[in-house]
Amino acid sequence: MNKTEPRKKHFRDRRDGWYLKDIDSMHVIMPYVMPHRAANEAVVGEVFDISAVNDFINKKNAQNPEFKYTWFHVICAALAKVLVLRPKMNYFISGYRMYERKNIEIAFTVKRKFEDNSEETLAKFIFDRNGSSPVEQVHSFVQDVVTRVRVHNKTVGITNQFNFYQVLPRPLFRFFVWCLKCLEYFGIYPKSMAKDDPCYCSVYITNLGSIKLNADYHHLFEWGNNSFFVVIGEKKRLPFFNEDGSYEMKDTIKLALTIDERIADGYYYAKSIKLLKYLLVHPELLELDAATGVDYDK
Numbered sequence: 001m002n003k004t005e006p007r008k009k010h011f012r013d014r015r016d017g018w019y020l021k022d023i024d025s026m027h028v029i030m031p032y033v034m035p036h037r038a039a040n041e042a043v044v045g046e047v048f049d050i051s052a053v054n055d056f057i058n059k060k061n062a063q064n065p066e067f068k069y070t071w072f073h074v075i076c077a078a079l080a081k082v083l084v085l086r087p088k089m090n091y092f093i094s095g096y097r098m099y100e101r102k103n104i105e106i107a108f109t110v111k112r113k114f115e116d117n118s119e120e121t122l123a124k125f126i127f128d129r130n131g132s133s134p135v136e137q138v139h140s141f142v143q144d145v146v147t148r149v150r151v152h153n154k155t156v157g158i159t160n161q162f163n164f165y166q167v168l169p170r171p172l173f174r175f176f177v178w179c180l181k182c183l184e185y186f187g188i189y190p191k192s193m194a195k196d197d198p199c200y201c202s203v204y205i206t207n208l209g210s211i212k213l214n215a216d217y218h219h220l221f222e223w224g225n226n227s228f229f230v231v232i233g234e235k236k237r238l239p240f241f242n243e244d245g246s247y248e249m250k251d252t253i254k255l256a257l258t259i260d261e262r263i264a265d266g267y268y269y270a271k272s273i274k275l276l277k278y279l280l281v282h283p284e285l286l287e288l289d290a291a292t293g294v295d296y297d298k
Contacts, residue, residue, distance in 0.1 A: 012097065013099075014094070014099060014187035015187065015188075015191060015194075016099075016101060016102055016103070016194065016200065016225075017092065017094075017099030017100060017101050017102060017187075017225075018099060018100045018102060019097060019098075019099055020091070020097075020098045020099060020100055023098055027098060027262065027263075028098075030262045031093045031096040031097070031098070031262060032096055034262065035096065036222060037093070037220045037221070037222055037227070037260050038219055038220050038221070038222055040260055040261050040262050041219065041220055041258050041259070041260065041261065042258070042259045042260075042261040042266070042269065043216075043217050043256070043257070043258050043259075044256075044257045044258075044259070044269070044273060045216050045217075045254060045255070045256050045257075046254070046255055046257070046273060046277070047238065047252050047253070047254045048252060048253050048254070048255060048276075048277060048280050049240065049250050049251070049252055049280070049281065050071055050074075050235070050250075050251050050252060050253050050280060051250050051251055052280065052281050052282065052283055053071050053074050053075075053280055053283050054071070054251055056074065056283040056284065057069045057070060057071060057073075057074065066143075067139070067142075067143040067146075067147075069135070069139060071235070071253065072142070072207050072210070072232065073135055073138045073139045073142060074135060074280070074283050074286065075205075075232060075253070075255070075280070076106060076108075076138045076142075076205060077133075077134035077135040077137070077138045077139075077286045078134070078276055078279040078280055078283070078286060079106070079203050079205065079230060079276065080104060080106060080127045080134050080137070080138065080203075080290070081134050081275075081279055081285075081286060081290065081294070082272055082275050082276050082279070083104045083127075083129075083202050083203065084104065084129045084290055084291060085275060085293065085294060086268070086271070086272040086275060087100060088263060088264040088268055089202075089203075089227075089228060089259075089263075089264070089272055090104060090202045090228075091227060091263035091264065092225040092226070092227045092260070092263065093225070093227070093260065093262055093263065094184060094185070094187065094225045095184075095185045095186065095187060098262075098263065099225075101202055101225075103126045103127075103202075104126065104127040104129050104202050105124055105125070105126050105127070105200070105201040105202045106124065106125060106127055106138075106201060106202060106203055106205065107122065107123065107124040107198030107199075107201040107203070107204045107205070107226075108122075108123055108124075108198075108204070108205045108206065108207065109121070109122055109123070109198075109206055110122075110123050110145055110146065110149050121149055122196070122197075122198045123145045123149075123198075124195075124196060124197075124198050124201055125141045127202075127290070128290060129290050129291060130289075130290065130291050131289070131290050132289060132290070133286060133287045133288065133289065133290070134286045134290050135283070135286040135287060136287070137290070180193075184224075184225070197224060198224075198226075199221045199223045199224025199225070199226050200224045200225055200226065201224075201226050202226075202228060203226075203228045203229070203230055204226050204228070204229045204230070205229075205230045205232065206218060206229075206230070206231050206232065207232045208231055208232060208233060208234070209232050209233050209234040209235055209253065212234055213233075213234065214233040214234050214254065215231050215233065215256060216231075216254075216256050217231070217256055217258065218231045218256065218258055219258065220258055220260060227259065227260035227263050228257070228258070228259050228260070229257070229258040229259075230255055230256070230257050230258075231255065231256040231257075231258075232253060232255060233253060233254040233255070233256070234254075235251060235252070235253055236251075236252055236253075236254075237249050237250065237251055237252070238250065238252045255276075257273070271297065274296060274297070275294065275296045275297075278294065278296035279294065279296075
């Protein structure tokens, strides 16, 4: 088990992050010499075999749940599990300092209807790292959001606040945003806004495959403190070759992962992606408690 250990308080801690005081000098200096998140993007595109995921969701849906399971739920759950077991993926840099985010927060966009003029709403939830099955946690939250947005026509997340601020005159709006950036620098960005702002999250996921679109990259935002962005592409059947030259056609998903390279090194990212790939080949592991370890590094 990988339960969260109690943390000794530090005067530089933020409401949303623990200050990392024991990091090496290179990672202390990097935010000063390379201060912009969008200029420090490490971009990885990986094709994942989701044959096992298909079998997994078919078995789950054979039980006739009211809200069907999809590969989006499984991918989100796998990413959440990676954040539990690979904590550096949940680091962020703000005010030239590095922090570990206290919660695992997952954000994504929900489109009310698949129409040109349909509204998009932004959703975010806190994943319980010491809680039950990751796939059940994700499934329950997505069901709640989709029901509110598409069935009851309600607005969720920070969208209501955006609707209020958009009417401000431009000079006042610029001043307001400048004030928010100053508050963020000192780690006192308003909790009422941060709790729903998807740019304050562990991983921001966009499911472009649901609109039949592929993309190999999405930038990180300078706003907020998110260090990890994932684009889910369209499901495709592709050949997987064996050592003897024969091949099998398998269902695949391409994930484009953009990570702030200042929070860890390439070796750490490589092992994290290896864990993600292992979980998608063994999705039954996502039915175990979130903190249960995985022997993936064989």
